Amino acid sequence: MSFTQAIFEALESLNGNKMRSGLTVLGIVIGVAAVIAMLAVGNGAQASITGSISSIGTNLLFVFSGSADGPPGGPGSGRSGNNDRPLTLSDADALKDPFAAPSVELVAPAIQGNGTLTFAGENSTTTISGVTPDYAIVRNMELAEGEFINQEHILGRMSVVILGPESAIAIFGHADGVVGETIRIEGQPFRVIGVTVAKGGGAFGSEDNAAYIPFTTAQARLIKRGVRDEVDVIFIQAVSAEAVPSASEEVSNIIRQRHRTPIGIDDFTVFTQQDFLSTFATITGVLTIFLGGIAGISLLVGGIGIMNIMLVSVTERTREIGLRKALGARKKDILLQFLTESSLLSLIGGVIGIMFGWLIAFVVGKVATATGNNFTPIVGTDAIILSTSFSAIIGLFFGIYPASRAANLEPVEALRYE
Amino acid sequence: MDWVIEAHNLTKTYMMGEFEVQALRNVSFNIERGEMVSIMGPSGSGKSTMMNTLGCLDRPTSGEYILDGESVSEMNDDQLASVRNRKVGFVFQSFNLLSRLTALGNVELPLRYAGITEGRRERAQAALEAVGLKDRMTHRPYELSGGQQQRVAVARSLVNNPAIIMADEPTGNLDSKVGKEIMNLLLALNKERGTTLIIVTHDPNIAEQTQRVIRLRDGELDLDVTAEDKGRKK
Known part of the structure; x- marks a missing residue:
């Protein structure tokens, strides 16, 4: 009997018991849909995180005070409580040396603190960063309107501020046409000279909810630090993406020399964007596998459902099998017949499941967008191929036992079966 | 002689729990091509076993069985x-048609x-015409009467031009009138096509209509009456 005939007969027989076939298919549909949707959500999360890390800036390195290896003080903890020497402006200046650090293109030191913005009775607490003109380039920052801090503002310690769009909306109610207004930060008047373009959420919280003022102004008036010229973080742009590792090496050497740290015990941490990317890729990778694994279990349960139904079907059709054997069906004919049925069940389930899973991923994406998260589930071809082949294999695997049971029935016994 | 069936010392032993049951004991006979034979015997006489063996559904424990020149005893x-x-073409007491298939589909199966x-398709149609079901080809079994269903089964049994047709109580599930029709159909096929016909039955009226009667008792050949013998008795 040919293969197309087998498929035709299998379809006929599945069609003869629509309710049962439908319910069996449903088990596979749910399993495949779950796998597709979960992998899509995982991939989407990964892409979203990778994207937001990339948006921080290209070829970016961070230098924090404090060692990443030992307590206290990890990256970003600011000053740690022990003997670590804080990073200072002169550290930052030393990194600009083109001979000691040829891989470094730009250096942007910054100090950060929290402060309250006030305008016409509206309050908003946000992160205040004291930055230099290079900060805008290093951090990939674009202005929706106005201009960024320039050298003149730094030298004059001028009271000017660049607002993130969220902060602007928080106190003005809108993000456009606010340049020229005067707001108060911690009670002191500042003139708004620019608003940044919205970037969405990032690895360090939203960059849209922020205020940037000249470094010198922050140092003198808003953010007090124990050591003179102390900075919280130095942002460094390497000359190219390939130069990031050598830049990291050069920066480390310079600061080690300046801080006279014992060998192997750094009191600072250099972090590259690559480090962030690989860290988050690991986390989301584990997350994806975990979600996919749970979904895979439901696919397995669906497969067991197929096996169950096929066993019932074999018992029910014992007489039919006996008759077919009497008419000349060989073992492999019967085997093929039942394997085709079980494979078709899971294949149909797989196809419907892919569409259903796609729909779920789509809905999740819509919900995420509606609630303000920048997140799009990605249905990858790999997920489709994986779940289709997995469901086909499940159909085959769980069909083998019932089918071989049918194929090995003795014709005499089977014909006598009531 | 042109033997279509040669059975030598057929023996079949079953294990029923711990006991060995001999369903057939050293049964030997030959059947000529084109013959019409009844196999009779009370229940437990081994006639089902004989039918299963002659129909190649089962192998004998020992002895040799040659069907149409092929030795079947050692086949896998x-x-x-x-x-x-x-x-072999089979006609069963309970028709055994697949309800999902049309009459044509059932006849096509072999x-x-x-x-x-x-x-x-053409061969199946011809077979259905031969049993007088030309206008019922696309009907499914549940749309046919018992007699018509058995006719479909007969068409199915002869569609492959088999050497023998094995009919197991072919009229057992039919009333006497329809049963007679089926018997007449089988007799006519035997006469017109020369197909060897073996009918397993316990009904003496049926056996009466065949040229030869093989009677089994306790797994042994009890009586083998040919037409000439019948004539002599009369």
């Missing part, structure tokens, strides 16, 4: 399936397993 399952497909694709 798939070879037996092939022999059944090519050389051809499907024979791997015949070309002219399959």
Whole structure:
């Protein structure tokens, strides 16, 4: 009997018991849909995180005070409580040396603190960063309107501020046409000279909810630090993406020399964007596998459902099998017949499941967008191929036992079966 | 002589729990091509076993069985399936039609397993015409009467031009009038086509209509009456 005939007969027989076939298919549909949707959500999360890390800036390195290896003080903890020497402006200046650090293109030191913005009775607490003109380039920052801090503002310690769009909306109610207004930060008047373009959420919280003022102004008036010229973080742009590792090496050497740290015990941490990317890729990778694994279990349960139904079907059709054997069906004919049925069940389930899973991923994406998260589930071809082949294999695997049971029935016994 | 069936010392032993049951003991006989034979005997006489063996559904424990020139006793399952497909047509008491298939589909089944694709439909149609069901070809079994269903089964049994047709109580599920029609159909096929016909029955009226009667008792050949013998008795 040919293969197309087998498929035709299998379809006929599945069609003869629509309710049962439908319910069996449903088990596979749910399993495949779950796998597709979960992998899509995982991939989407990964892409979203990778994207937001990339948006921080290209070829970016961070230098924090404090060692990443030992307590206290990890990256970003600011000053740690022990003997670590804080990073200072002169550290930052030393990194600009083109001979000691040829891989470094730009250096942007910054100090950060929290402060309250006030305008016409509206309050908003946000992160205040004291930055230099290079900060805008290093951090990939674009202005929706106005201009960024320039050298003149730094030298004059001028009271000017660049607002993130969220902060602007928080106190003005809108993000456009606010340049020229005067707001108060911690009670002191500042003139708004620019608003940044919205970037969405990032690895360090939203960059849209922020205020940037000249470094010198922050140092003198808003953010007090124990050591003179102390900075919280130095942002460094390497000359190219390939130069990031050598830049990291050069920066480390310079600061080690300046801080006279014992060998192997750094009191600072250099972090590259690559480090962030690989860290988050690991986390989301584990997350994806975990979600996919749970979904895979439901696919397995669906497969067991197929096996169950096929066993019932074999018992029910014992007489039919006996008759077919009497008419000349060989073992492999019967085997093929039942394997085709079980494979078709899971294949149909797989196809419907892919569409259903796609729909779920789509809905999740819509919900995420509606609630303000920048997140799009990605249905990858790999997920489709994986779940289709997995469901086909499940159909085959769980069909083998019932089918071989049918194929090995003795014709005499089977014909006598009531 | 042109023997279509040669059975030598057929013995079949079953294990029923711990006891050995001999369903057939050293049964030997030959059947000529084109003959019409009844196999009779009370229940437990071994006539079902005899039918299963002659129909190649089962192998004898010992002894030799040659069907249409092929020695069947030592064949494996798939070879037996092939022999059944090519050389044996079955008619069962309970019709055994597949309810999902039309009359035509049911008759086509043996051809499907024979791997015949070309002219399959035409051959099935011809077989259905031969049993007088020309206008019922696309009906499904539940749309047919018992007699018509058995006619479909007869068409199915002869579509492959088998060497023998095995009919197991072919009229057992039919009333006497329809049963007579089926018997007449089988007799006519035997006469017109020369198909060897073996009917397993316990009904003496049926056996009366065949040329030869083989009677089994306790697994042994009890009586083998040919037409000439019958004539002599009268």
